[in-house]
Amino acid sequence: MTYNSEIVKKKVWAVAGGKGGTGKSVISANLGIALASLGYRVILVDADLGAPNLHTCLNIKRPSFTLNDFLTNRVPDLKSILLDTPNNNLKLISGGIELLGLANIHYQRKMKLIRHLNKLGAEFIIVDLGGGTTYNTLDFFNLSNEGILVCNPEPNARVDAYSFLKNVVWRKLSAFTRNNGVLREVINRTNYLQENRIFEVSKLLELVKNEDENCFRMMGKILNDFKPKLIMNKVRRRSQIDEGKQLVILTEEFLKVKLEYLGYIEIDQHVIDSTERMMPFVLEYPKCEASKNIFQIIKNLIGGKEEEKSFRHFKKDMRIEARQWK
Numbered sequence: 494m495t496y497n498s499e500i501v502k503k504k505v506w507a508v509a510g511g512k513g514g515t516g517k518s519v520i521s522a523n524l525g526i527a528l529a530s531l532g533y534r535v536i537l538v539d540a541d542l543g544a545p546n547l548h549t550c551l552n553i554k555r556p557s558f559t560l561n562d563f564l565t566n567r568v569p570d571l572k573s574i575l576l577d578t579p580n581n582n583l584k585l586i587s588g589g590i591e592l593l594g595l596a597n598i599h600y601q602r603k604m605k606l607i608r609h610l611n612k613l614g615a616e617f618i619i620v621d622l623g624g625g626t627t628y629n630t631l632d633f634f635n636l637s638n639e640g641i642l643v644c645n646p647e648p649n650a651r652v653d654a655y656s657f658l659k660n661v662v663w664r665k666l667s668a669f670t671r672n673n674g675v676l677r678e679v680i681n682r683t684n685y686l687q688e689n690r691i692f693e694v695s696k697l698l699e700l701v702k703n704e705d706e707n708c709f710r711m712m713g714k715i716l717n718d719f720k721p722k723l724i725m726n727k728v729r730r731r732s733q734i735d736e737g738k739q740l741v742i743l744t745e746e747f748l749k750v751k752l753e754y755l756g757y758i759e760i761d762q763h764v765i766d767s768t769e770r771m772m773p774f775v776l777e778y779p780k781c782e783a784s785k786n787i788f789q790i791i792k793n794l795i796g797g798k799e800e801e802k803s804f805r806h807f808k809k810d811m812r813i814e815a816r817q818w819k
């Protein structure tokens with residue numbers, strides 16, 4: 494496999510969804526393996542501290558090291574717990590299994606983990622998160638400004654996805670208010686950042702603008718720098734692709750955040766079959782619709798020279814890769 498040096502800057506993508514079962518782990522694993530097969534160096538991280546299962550998507554039954562070894566200080570760094578896969582470009586950090594209490598890791602441990610995740614050397618670091626909107630999940634999503642949100646077409650899933658983004662923005666602005674008196678004062682006065690209220694960033698911005706131009710600009714920058722991405726998964730009909738677009742519009746209007754629609758993945762029996770066999774579907778069924786969708790998503794994610802590749806090339810790369818996994 495050739496080493497692809499086109500991308501120098503490291504990308505960290507945390508993959509979240511409002512709730513469990515949206516397809517976060519399957520998508521993380523298949524994006525990871527596809528990127529590694531294309532020649533990029535990838536580290537997959539299972540940060541679902543409640544129910545880690547990313548290793549099962551990569552045919553690893555009993556990981557020899559897990560995040561537990563790091564979180565309980567048995568090893569000094571994350572490099573020590575990188576697991577090999579049949580592809581040299583792809584490493585896995587498996588989630589902790591034995592210590593269930595870890596879903597509530599302490600703040601300091603979490604910060605240490607985040608620091609070390611940011612230090613990992615690879616072109617792409619894909620961090621698979623648990624469902625829900627615990628502070629852990631929000632903070633891991635904020636590892637970079639480019640987290641990926643996986644949503645399903647059901648109305649409930651869209652509400653969950655929107656409220657996840659709302660909470661991420663809330664968490665970002667809350668961190669900012671700690672050092673900014675003006676915003677803190679406006680928020681205290683209006684109760685604007687209370688979690689259960691309808692949270693319209695546009696209104697909050699207007700209020701702040703009247704008080705302090707500088708603070709208004711800084712908030713604008715925080716919102717501008719945040720570039721979350723959306724994948725609609727388990728799509729059954731064309732109209733459901735558009736539901737993703739509605740989420741994009743809603744996010745722009747109420748949260749003042751640009752959500753980039755990366756693409757969709759159809760509901761596909763091949764995904765279910767390969768999951769049962771603990772194998773990535775892009776390797777088992779490179780021709781299937783879901784593999785085609787993953788290819789399109791990769792094009793949208795990294796562009797560059799992948800932009801010119803045809804699906805025929807991609808299928809060939811996946812078939813060659815699959816031989817190493819037999």
Ligand SMILES: Nc1ncnc2c1ncn2[C@@H]1O[C@H](COP(=O)(O)OP(=O)(O)O)[C@@H](O)[C@H]1O
Pocket residue numbers: 510512513514515516517518519520726727728758759760761762764765768783
């Ligand atoms: N596009 C799809 N088509 C069919 N089944 C899918 C698709 N995406 C995910 N699944 C199935 O949904 C289930 C949950 O996926 P998983 O990735 O474990 O979800 P999460 O990590 O979000 O909890 C798995 O059984 C998986 O095979």
Ligand SMILES: [Mg+2]
Pocket residue numbers: 517518519541546621622623
């Ligand atoms: Mg999962």
